[in-house]
Structures are given as structure tokens and as C-alpha cells.
Amino acid sequence: MTDKKKLISRRSLFSTGAGLGALALTTKSLLAKEANKKNLPPNVPEWTEALGEGVDANPYGMPSEFESHVVRRNVEWLTASTESSVNFTPLQDLEGIVTPNGLCFERHHGGTTIINPTDYRLMINGLVDREMIFTLDDLKRFPQVNKFYFLECAANGGMEWRGAQLNGCQYTFGMVHNVQYTGVKLSDLLQETGLKNSAKWILAEGSDSSGMTRSIPIEKIKDDCIVAWAMNGEALRPEQGYPVRLVVPGWEGNMWVKWLRRLEFGDKPYMTREETSKYTDLLSDGNARMFTWVMDAKSVITSPCPEKPIIHRGFQQISGLAWSGRGKIKRVDVSLDGGKNWKTAQLHPPVLDKSLTRFTIPFEWGGEELLLQSRAIDESNYVQPTIQELQKIRGVNSIYHNNSIATWLITKSGKVDNVRLG
Ligand code: MTE
Ligand code: CO
Numbered sequence: 001m002t003d004k005k006k007l008i009s010r011r012s013l014f015s016t017g018a019g020l021g022a023l024a025l026t027t028k029s030l031l032a033k034e035a036n037k038k039n040l041p042p043n044v045p046e047w048t049e050a051l052g053e054g055v056d057a058n059p060y061g062m063p064s065e066f067e068s069h070v071v072r073r074n075v076e077w078l079t080a081s082t083e084s085s086v087n088f089t090p091l092q093d094l095e096g097i098v099t100p101n102g103l104c105f106e107r108h109h110g111g112t113t114i115i116n117p118t119d120y121r122l123m124i125n126g127l128v129d130r131e132m133i134f135t136l137d138d139l140k141r142f143p144q145v146n147k148f149y150f151l152e153c154a155a156n157g158g159m160e161w162r163g164a165q166l167n168g169c170q171y172t173f174g175m176v177h178n179v180q181y182t183g184v185k186l187s188d189l190l191q192e193t194g195l196k197n198s199a200k201w202i203l204a205e206g207s208d209s210s211g212m213t214r215s216i217p218i219e220k221i222k223d224d225c226i227v228a229w230a231m232n233g234e235a236l237r238p239e240q241g242y243p244v245r246l247v248v249p250g251w252e253g254n255m256w257v258k259w260l261r262r263l264e265f266g267d268k269p270y271m272t273r274e275e276t277s278k279y280t281d282l283l284s285d286g287n288a289r290m291f292t293w294v295m296d297a298k299s300v301i302t303s304p305c306p307e308k309p310i311i312h313r314g315f316q317q318i319s320g321l322a323w324s325g326r327g328k329i330k331r332v333d334v335s336l337d338g339g340k341n342w343k344t345a346q347l348h349p350p351v352l353d354k355s356l357t358r359f360t361i362p363f364e365w366g367g368e369e370l371l372l373q374s375r376a377i378d379e380s381n382y383v384q385p386t387i388q389e390l391q392k393i394r395g396v397n398s399i400y401h402n403n404s405i406a407t408w409l410i411t412k413s414g415k416v417d418n419v420r421l422g
Helices: 003-014 016-031 136-140 169-173 186-193 218-223 387-394
Strands: 122-126 132-134 145-152 176-185 201-206 213-217 226-231 245-247 260-266 298-303 314-323 329-335 346-348 357-365 370-378 407-410 416-419
Touching: 122 186, 132 136, 132 186, 136 176, 136 226, 145 245, 169 298, 176 186, 186 218, 186 226, 201 218, 213 218, 298 370, 314 329, 314 370, 329 346, 329 357
Parallel strands: 122 260
Antiparallel strands: 122 132, 145 176, 176 226, 201 213, 201 260, 226 245, 298 314, 314 357, 329 370, 346 357, 370 407, 407 416
16 A cells, blocks of 8 residues: 555545445455355345344343343452352443443342342431431432442452453453442432531441441542432342442442442441451551552553454554543553553543543554553543552552553454563
């Protein structure tokens, strides 16, 4: 291809009509081997000659049978038992910023609890003026909020502290999801119960068998916590805490108590198992960081990635996700050479507070090896660190809060590997 032609085909991609033409040609040449010629132009495809399924075929719609590879997956050696387990969101197969409900990763310590909403109650007790018990219908009488937030498990990427281990975007980054929650602001519920001046902390308790309990400071409770009953427009899924879960925007997923049963107000943290023996970070000097609630800025390139190799040379898009527990994403940089040179990616609206943000950047691949990285910067000007910068402060004993820059090695064949630099 001459330089002039290159320029033309690249520019044509930006204008929809001509762009589609250029893309269609590439797609045809790649897929022609696999397709059933009978169905290709100029023939009339077989699906045009028969009636389709009736409208009653799927009272609750499911994805196309050709998308059956887009599923949550687990890692065998991380699965103690299916009841105390985790699976991962297939980020590499998703577009935009919304995680479909059936693909949100699950993390349970005692299995998915099934609750009949008629039997559901939320109790608020402790240092309040009036201890109260709410039914689900009671909660729904309050003013509602509808907010997109990411939820990330503090252990996301926890296997990668000492080196690259799992060769997949899904396994190294998939303990995150992003949905629109509907619920009532916890501060609105507190107008009913009143609050004693001595109330400084809350104990959030789940009703599953795991005894999930976390302490949350009163400032966060008053700021933006939500008692939520819906995600992406429908009732919460059982896996996500049906009928009610706590939403703690920007803070580690463990605090987002599912199957929420009780909120107790106290004057000090409750020092539960989940905030003492777990969800603390052991440093090199033997001390442990505690109450590390905020999820720092992070990003991942979802295409290409180990599950999404590069399949053609020439013009194409790098696409990825960035998020921060401190607010909005301000900028994402992408490097093709392992962090020596950076270019700023395009952020796709909506760019929301404490939500996944989609970024893309076009590039042209000539078949050379690349070291692909992305780096998120949030509105507090926090810059996503390298693993070396993070290890300098935190050592290598942590499981939680690994928000370092990952590297995808693009090999000459287009295959992509998760690697560690330096
Ligand atoms: N709440 C209860 N009641 N039981 C649990 O096991 N797991 C926590 C948190 N809330 C858990 C819970 C952890 S560790 C995480 S990361 C998130 O829920 C996971 O939420 P998800 O399953 O909706 O992805
Ligand atoms: Co978790």
C-alpha cells in the first residue's frame, strides 16, 4: 500500500458511508473461508426464506446462540468451593460501559442466598433516635436515585502482585462490573430514624450464611451510599443480593453488602473479620494497611487482549475501560512500547463519577511486536502507577488493591500475552 492510499483508507473510515465500505471489504476477506457461500451476496440467505420464531418464544429474552462464549468464568485453583467462590466478568466481549446483569462477576462467601421479598426486612438500630424495620415496599416509597457505579473487588488482579500469572483479560481484570442502581439514599432513610450525635460508624450486615459484616464511617454513609433494589432497570439478580444490597460508590466491593439485613450505628469501627484478618494489606515491614477503602484509578485494554488477538494488519482500534473510586476519569494514555511513549486516548461519553469509562484510540498495525499499556488519570490528578512504583511502597505480600499498569505483548502473529516488564 502506498502512503497516499493508506491515508485515504484511514480517512475514509472516519466518514460513515465510505468507512463502512472499507470495513466490509476487510471483513469479507477474513471471514469468507468460514461462511456458508449459499448465504453470501448476491444469493438470498436461507434465513430470509423461512418465517422467524414467534414473539412468545422467549418470555425473558436471552442472547443469540452465537454469543454463548460470552459468559462468566472461574479459575479452578481460585475456587475453594462453589459456595465460597468468585467468577469473572468477560470484559473482553463487552462494549460501552454497561455490564449486562447476567455477566456481572459474582463473589460470595456463603453461596447465593434466595430470599422471598415478602419476608424481606431491613433493620436499622443502635445510635439512632428511633430503631426501625423497613419492608421492601417501605423502601420503595422514598425518593429514588438512579446512578451508574462500578463495583470492583479489592482482590481484582491480586494474583499478579509478583508477576504475570493468568493469561487473560477476564481473569486479571474481571472482578469489576458497572450497572445503573436504583434505590434510596441511605441519608434519606436516616431522616426517618434520626441519628444520635455519637453515631460515627455503621455496621452493615448481610443475611447470607457467611456472616458478612463491614464497618463504614458515617461521612461516607451521609455522602453517597445507596440501599439498592434494582440494577440496569430490573430487580437485583439473586447473585447480586436480591432483594436489597448496599452500594458504597468507589469503595472496595467487599463493603457492598448483599442480601442486606441490618445497619447498626455505633461510635467506633466494629473490627469484623472482613476488616482485620481479611481486606488488609501486609507491608514489607510487617505492618498491615487497614481500612483501605477507596479503589484507586485503574484501566485495562479490552481489545486487543489475550482473548482478543489482532486478526488483521492495518488500521484498527484499541479499546479499553478506565475507572476511579475518587471520581471521574480525566484522561487515559496508551503506549505501544511498554511505557516509553504515550498518546492520549479518546474518552467516550458519558464520563461519569466512579463509573467505568470507555476509551479508544486508533492505530495501524504492520505486524511488529508491541508492548501495549494503558494508564488512567482521574479528576484528583492521581496517575495509575507501574507495578514497580506500587511495590516500592507496598511490597509484594498484598493480595488486595493492585491497580498497576498491565502490559499486553502483541507478538508478530497477532497473539497477545499478559507479561510483566522490568
Ligand atoms: N455480601 C454478602 N452478604 N456476602 C458476600 O459474600 N461478598 C462481597 C460483597 N458483598 C459478599 C457480600 C465481596 S468480597 C464483593 S467483591 C462483592 O460483594 C461482590 O459483589 P457481586 O457478587 O455483585 O459482584
Ligand atoms: Co470482593
